[in-house]
Amino acid sequence: MVILNLSNRPLPRRRSILRQSAGAAGIALSVALFVPSAQAATIYPLTIENCGQTVTFDAAPERVVTIKSTATELLLSLGLGDRIVGVGFQDGPLPDNLAIDLPVLSDKLPSQEVVLEAEPDFIYGGWESNFAADGAGERPTLEQLGVATYVAPAACRSVMPPKLTFEALFNEIGEMGTIFDVEDAAAALVTEQRATLSSIQPDPRGLTALWYSSGTKTPYVGAGSNAPAMILEALGLANIYADVPEGWTSASWEAIVDANPDVIVLVDAAWNSAEQKKTLLADNPITSQLDAVIHQRYLVIPFPAAEAGVRNVPATADLAAQLGALDFGQ
Numbered sequence: 559m560v561i562l563n564l565s566n567r568p569l570p571r572r573r574s575i576l577r578q579s580a581g582a583a584g585i586a587l588s589v590a591l592f593v594p595s596a597q598a599a600t601i602y603p604l605t606i607e608n609c610g611q612t613v614t615f616d617a618a619p620e621r622v623v624t625i626k627s628t629a630t631e632l633l634l635s636l637g638l639g640d641r642i643v644g645v646g647f648q649d650g651p652l653p654d655n656l657a658i659d660l661p662v663l664s665d666k667l668p669s670q671e672v673v674l675e676a677e678p679d680f681i682y683g684g685w686e687s688n689f690a691a692d693g694a695g696e697r698p699t700l701e702q703l704g705v706a707t708y709v710a711p712a713a714c715r716s717v718m719p720p721k722l723t724f725e726a727l728f729n730e731i732g733e734m735g736t737i738f739d740v741e742d743a744a745a746a747l748v749t750e751q752r753a754t755l756s757s758i759q760p761d762p763r764g765l766t767a768l769w770y771s772s773g774t775k776t777p778y779v780g781a782g783s784n785a786p787a788m789i790l791e792a793l794g795l796a797n798i799y800a801d802v803p804e805g806w807t808s809a810s811w812e813a814i815v816d817a818n819p820d821v822i823v824l825v826d827a828a829w830n831s832a833e834q835k836k837t838l839l840a841d842n843p844i845t846s847q848l849d850a851v852i853h854q855r856y857l858v859i860p861f862p863a864a865e866a867g868v869r870n871v872p873a874t875a876d877l878a879a880q881l882g883a884l885d886f887g888q
Contacts, residue, residue, distance in 0.1 A: 600739040609686055609714035611697055613706050618739045619680035623663065623673050625694060626684025628710055628867030631656055632734060633682065635868045636743045644668075644676040647688070649862045650828060653869065670695035680706045684865065685713040708737070712784060712805075712866035721783045722805075722866055724755055724792075731868065751871040758878050760794025763886070765820040767795035768850075771806055771864065772830045774838060777814065780823070781807040785866045789859075789874050793881060795821060811844050821881065822850045827861040855884050
């Protein structure tokens with residue numbers, strides 16, 4: 559097993575190896591949607607606005623730390639795996655088409671000390687909360703140390719993003735393409751994802767759905783403004799928590815039973831698997847009476863594909879196939 563080391567600098571001491579097989583807010587490069595085409599080379603210095611911060615790149619980043627699976631997978635999808643010198647807080651295994659050995663700084667959120675030990679010139683965070691004094695470091699502090707930072711726009715909280723759309727995700731891909739001067743790779747990826755998205759036909763039956771992310775006594779569910787809402791809408795499913803203007807929200811089993819959703823989307827996480835969720839729903843005297851539980855009308859999505867990122871489009875296509883295979887006795 560080989561650790562990628564792209565410079566003559568020694569690799570950080572505190573790391574293990576991860577072998578994996580298995581809106582516009584913050585987007586200021588253009589006022590238009592990202593449209594794939596033959597792209598010109600990036601001109602540096604490049605200055606962008608990202609989640610309330612101004613970030614300047616004097617050149618394409620060479621040593622990158624990614625935090626959260628969404629950040630790692632987007633860079634890998636652009637062919638930038640050789641720039642990644644450390645990853646942290648990965649939510650699950652990489653998909654087979656992106657599987658690569660990467661140095662792991664921490665299974666959870668790495669500290670600033672550990673991150674800086676990797677000598678990055680860029681840190682790409684999947685959530686704004688990754689950049690905290692007790693985490694990877696605050697963004698202004700990292701900037702003073704010569705480390706550029708970026709927050710996935712859908713996960714920004716300093717500047718509240720609008721309801722997530724696939725176009726916003728394509729914009730993020732395009733922005734990463736510009737930052738790293740790989741615009742053609744970004745354009746090709748967006749073209750591929752647009753084609754996949756256009757092939758998905760919304761279900762016409764007017765079905766309702768619950769997006770069950772985590773939780774036992776108090777379920778944590780997909781609400782009306784982030785990846786769960788975007789994916790459910792593309793599937794033609796009416797989210798029973800669509801009127802909550804958040805990405806996710808705490809719910810109650812009693813309210814879920816009252817809504818009696820036709821379908822339940824189960825987020826499959828290592829710490830709370832889809833099978834564990836099925837068992838809980840079947841054993842709970844309240845939820846065991848749900849039609850979706852009685853008839854096993856479940857759709858399953860891996861946790862890394864359940865947050866805003868490059869896996870949302872293929873995951874939506876997979877969920878559409880699962881939905882088409884469900885039996886509603888018609």
